[in-house]
Amino acid sequence: xxxxxxxxxxxxxxxxxxxxxxxxxxxxxxxxxxxxxxxxxxxxxxxxxxxxxxxxxxxxxxxxxxxxxxxxxxxxxxxxxxxxxxxxxxxxxxxxxxxxxxxxxxxxxxxxxxxxxxxxxxxxxxxxxxxxxxxxxxxxxxxxxxxxxxxxxxxxxxxxxxxxxxxxxxxxxxxxxxxxxxxxxxxxxxxxxxxxxxxxxxxxxxxxxxxxxxxxxxxxxxx
Numbered sequence: 001x002x003x004x005x006x007x008x009x010x011x012x013x014x015x016x017x018x019x020x021x022x023x024x025x026x027x028x029x030x031x032x033x034x035x036x037x038x039x040x041x042x043x044x045x046x047x048x049x050x051x052x053x054x055x056x057x058x059x060x061x062x063x064x065x066x067x068x069x070x071x072x073x074x075x076x077x078x079x080x081x082x083x084x085x086x087x088x089x090x091x092x093x094x095x096x097x098x099x100x101x102x103x104x105x106x107x108x109x110x111x112x113x114x115x116x117x118x119x120x121x122x123x124x125x126x127x128x129x130x131x132x133x134x135x136x137x138x139x140x141x142x143x144x145x146x147x148x149x150x151x152x153x154x155x156x157x158x159x160x161x162x163x164x165x166x167x168x169x170x171x172x173x174x175x176x177x178x179x180x181x182x183x184x185x186x187x188x189x190x191x192x193x194x195x196x197x198x199x200x201x202x203x204x205x206x207x208x209x210x211x212x213x214x215x216x217x218x219x220x221x222x223x
Contacts, residue, residue, distance in 0.1 A: 009131045010124045013103060016111065017081060017122045018045045019057040021069050026187040027058040027080040028199075029101040029130040031174040037095040039068060041116030046084070046095045048115065054084040057105060057122065060188055071113060078192050080104045081122065101174075103130040104191065134196040136169035144200055147207035148176055154214055155181060173200045182206060 020035075020042060027033045037046055049056040059079030061069055082099030089095055105122035113119075145165065152159050157180075164172060177190045177199060186206055193199035 007128060010103070010128055013081065013122075013124055014053050014055050015121065016052075017055065017057045017105070017120055018049055018052070018114075019059050019075070019079060019118050019120055020045065021059055021061045021073065021075050021118065023061055023064055023069070024184050024187060025058055025060070026178045026191060027082050027099055027101045028174045028178055028191065029080065029103060029127075030134075030170060031101045031178045032085070033058065033082065033099045033101070033178065035095075035097050035099060037097060043093060043095060044115040045117040046087075046097065048117075049084060050087070055081055055102070056084070056099070057081045057120065058099065059107075060184055064184060071116075071118070075107065076188055077106050078104060078188070079107070079122075080191060081124070101130075103127055129195065134170045136196060136200075138197045139169055139173075139200045140204070141169055141172070144172070144176075144204055147204050147211075148180075150211050151180070151207040154211065157181075169200075170196055173203060177203055180206075 025033065025035075037043055045056060057079045058081075059075050062074040062076060080101050081103050082101045084097050085100045086098040087095065088097075103124050104127040105120075105124050106126060108121040108123045111119040111121065148159075148164075149161070164175075167175070173196055177187075180203075182190070190199055190202055193202055
């Protein structure tokens, strides 16, 4: 990625980070997440992020299905900082952006609301390896692709398998983890995996568990 050591790269990341609590939205390092921003508080957040290295943090609320997300809802301790890599503003003031994941963080402490949005002091140190090329040693790529095919067929989700097979292992794992319709808790578990092989193994387990559940007896069946 770069000749600069990961510990030095961490020092270049913002030490105050705007956060966007959004249930079910998973951003991983090197992944890309499109977002449609329309609430006034989050439009303010984007304006501030554009002046702060184009960085903001994605994080999930702990309390499910509250829309809009309350200002003081509890959040998970781990999120992912991303850089705005594309940006467009509509005539009515909405923003269409794409975030590219840079590095995960833990919430060190939260700051008072600013212009209606939340900010934290992030701690990136535990995730310094996000800033280095990921190792795919020990990954069973064939099993991953086979499990993913079965899962996406079950969910009736189309996939460009030619592109998937040509992608790097890191890009494949990241794309599948971010785009597949998992529960929020499962997405949080994928985010918190120690490394790429661990995330791949969890992905395979989620795919295979879904297939086993689909093949099982209907509810209420007795044996």
